[in-house]
Amino acid sequence: MKDPYGTEIRKNRMKHSKKFNFDIHAICNDLRKYQKDLYAISEIDKDKKFANKSFRRTT
Numbered sequence: 001m002k003d004p005y006g007t008e009i010r011k012n013r014m015k016h017s018k019k020f021n022f023d024i025h026a027i028c029n030d031l032r033k034y035q036k037d038l039y040a041i042s043e044i045d046k047d048k049k050f051a052n053k054s055f056r057r058t059t
Contacts, residue, residue, distance in 0.1 A: 020026040 016030075017027060020030065
């Protein structure tokens with residue numbers, strides 16, 4: 001049984017990789033730029049390690 005979510009993720013990841021000719025450095029730089037732009041337009045506090053407190057590690 002194929003996982004439809006995994007298939008969709010792999011398809012989009014392949015499309016993104018082809019866009020940068022499978023150059024890992026260019027792909028990572030694009031993802032960093034996307035993340036930076038995402039933080040710039042959101043209300044998330046950049047100094048906090050996790051913006052969503054539900055992802056904090058419990059002790």
